[in-house]
Amino acid sequence: MADRERAPETRAIREQVKTTAQREHSVPLFLTSSFVFDSAEQARALFADEIPGNVYSRYSNPNAEELVRKLCAMEGAQDGLATASGMAAVFAVFASLLSTGDHLVAGRALFGSTHQLLTRVLPRWGIEHTYVDVEATDDDWLRAIRPSTKLVFVETPSNPGLALIDLEMVSGICRERGVLLVVDNCFTTPYLQQPIRFGADLVVHSATKFIDGQGRTLGGAVLGPEELIGECRYFIRHTGPSISPFNAWVLSKSLETLAVRMDRHCESSLGFAQHFEGHAELERVLYPFLPSHPQHELARKQMSAGGGIVALILKGGLDRARRFLDGLDLLSHSPNLGDTRTIVTHPASTTHSKLSGEERQRVGITPGMVRVSVGLERLDDIVEDVEQALARSR
């Protein structure tokens, strides 16, 4: 009972696999592909799903279960599943809930591989999609939904344009039309935003980013009501995108420090954004918790802090952005995000290079945009490196 009143951050630290006969304090790694049966009757009952318990690590594993229990506590979800990567989670949702002839609606600003799934993979099975622009009104969302629409998929804030989608508005429309709302909550983590509170049905995560937080392992999760998770569980058990016990163990440990890391990512990101706002070498700085962000009020409503990503729009376009990246001394130039180390990425020429120029324009990715995943280094060292690279690239 007391458990229900404890804060999600506390539960992310205290939810734990039952201690073994060794009385260890830190949870061990259950590096085992299968589990032994106490009796023929137990084996039969486990396979018949009459009793809970581990059978085989493609089905379940104590480390994976612990990770899921912590994520459920933080998201306010009833049930969940851990997967080998964020994309495995996204695909498991589509493959579990959609059939030939079904249609889905998605916010246009999507992670690159999710865009590939919608445009290249799902059409092979006769599943179509409609994109809705980032600044869409409720009428635009309503118009996109067809009788064959089964789900709506969104990311908020978007990567890398940091545009927000009003979760309460979209979930209201989904409920009215009997369509499921699935939210990719990777950018904010369950610590800063809980989409289920705003009416989302399912939440997916790439745990590879802030949840790991140290750039080490891939992982993902799907969270939501028991019935929908049951459908995803069937698909995952029999097709195999299950998480490895080692990655689940790393990610579960990482969740114990998520709140303190995110507090620092958010504090430094806001300080970074404030420092560079109005800078003579920049056209613009985008960060959800800057009052100048066009959806600042919505950000305050659905996020408890602004997150760890800032977008800088450099004066001088593509050539300037390239010189800027080559002029960095301390910061990493890499496609990842959500690491202890600050990472700078040029979306137009890397992560979003497969989009056409027009598609990039529609999701706010300009040639001079760089995405900064603000890390845990001292803020003045991060600022100083960006300042010197801006000066050198002039």
Ligand SMILES: *Cc1c(COP(=O)(O)O)cnc(C)c1O
């Ligand atoms: C990285 C990312 C994914 C994919 O996650 P992987 O763990 O790399 O498979 C999905 N959605 C968003 C928003 C991401 O940033």
